[in-house]
Every structure is written in C-alpha cells, then in structure tokens.
Amino acid sequence: MHVTAEEYRDAVDARGIVRPGALGVPVPTECFTVFVQTTDARVDIDAWQAKASAFLKARIGLWIPKNYEGPAPREDGALLVVAPNEGTGEIRFSWGLAATEADRMRGREAEAMCGPPQGLMTLAERCPSIWRVLAHDDNDAIALLAATTIAMVGLGPIVPPSGTSLFGVKTARMKLRI
Numbered sequence: 001m002h003v004t005a006e007e008y009r010d011a012v013d014a015r016g017i018v019r020p021g022a023l024g025v026p027v028p029t030e031c032f033t034v035f036v037q038t039t040d041a042r043v044d045i046d047a048w049q050a051k052a053s054a055f056l057k058a059r060i061g062l063w064i065p066k067n068y069e070g071p072a073p074r075e076d077g078a079l080l081v082v083a084p085n086e087g088t089g090e091i092r093f094s095w096g097l098a099a100t101e102a103d104r105m106r107g108r109e110a111e112a113m114c115g116p117p118q119g120l121m122t123l124a125e126r127c128p129s130i131w132r133v134l135a136h137d138d139n140d141a142i143a144l145l146a147a148t149t150i151a152m153v154g155l156g157p158i159v160p161p162s163g164t165s166l167f168g169v170k171t172a173r174m175k176l177r178i
Contacts, residue, residue: 001026001134003093005063008079016066018077025095026132028106029161032147035107035127036154040072041096044153051152056178057085058145074098082146090142093134094150103130110159111166120157120166127156138162141176148172
C-alpha cells in the first residue's frame with residue numbers, strides 16, 4: 001500500500017481527520033505495528049514531538065494538522081513527517097485503530113519467535129489500540145523512528161513488518177543506534 005500526499009489530502013475532512021472509507025487500512029506485513037494504551041486514534045503530536053526530540057534525536061510532525069474538537073475518532077490516519085535531527089524529513093503513512101484478536105495473535109507469534117517470553121505480549125494484551133506505520137521493510141529507519149515515538153507515548157511494544165519479533169523501546173533504540 002502506498003498513500004500519496006495528494007490522496008491523503010483528498011481523504012481528510014476540514015479537521016484533518018480521514019473520512020471513513022476514504023483510505024484503506026495498511027496490512028500488518030507492510031507496517032510496524034505498535035500496541036498502544038489509548039482508546040481512540042488521536043495523534044498527540046505534542047507528546048510525540050517531545051519524545052522524538054528528547055530520546056530519539058529526531059523530529060516528527062503532521063503533514064496536515066489535526067483538530068480533535070468533538071468526539072475523538074476510533075480510527076484515523078496521519079501522514080507523518082519524520083527526520084533524524086541531522087537528516088532530511090521523509091513522509092510515512094500511519095493508521096490508528098482498535099486492536100483485534102488477529103493483531104494480538106500476530107504479537108503472540110512474534111514473541112514466540114524470540115525465545116522465552118519477556119512479558120511484552122502481556123503488556124500488548126492490555127493495549128486496546130494499535131498504530132500501523134507503513135514501512136519499506138524491517139530496516140526502514142524512518143518508519144521505525146515513527147513507531148518508536150508512538151510506542152514511547154503509547155506505552156506498548158512493536159511488531160516489525162516481518163512479524164518475526166516483538167520488542168520494546170529499548171530494543172528499537174538499539175536498532176536505530178541511538
């Protein structure tokens with residue numbers, strides 16, 4: 001799946017929220033999946049920016065700002081502009097939605113591939129929502145920066161596109177060499 005800036009712009013309403021059915025939900029095999037402890041899909045961009053700057057030596061922002069006056073969306077997409085402090089920004093599409101049993105099963109399978117359980121799936125089980133960040137592959141550092149930022153704020157673990165592991169922020173930072 002690929003979402004262009006034009007497709008995204010045409011899919012959002014005046015508040016910057018994606019209209020229901022306007023864009024497809026990215027599939028897990030194309031995304032870093034981040035389990036989060038929020039019950040809606042609001043982007044807390046101020047918290048995301050603070051964590052990215054303080055702990056990841058990165059910047060993160062929204063291509064189109066969001067206005068969450070009124071009821072919070074249960075699902076929403078965002079075009080994130082992500083950059084290491086010493087680099088150029090790149091756009092990654094992300095989608096927040098309710099976690100399903102299929103998401104949890106994928107997390108359990110990923111954790112099983114890592115050896116003895118480390119408790120991250122226990123944490124993921126308590127997360128009512130997920131964010132999916134589109135990635136080229138498991139080595140997409142920009143997508144991993146975005147996913148790690150979301151994990152820091154959402155207090156949950158990450159499954160890479162390959163589904164071969166379940167890891168937390170500490171491991172993500174090691175992968176990013178931060």
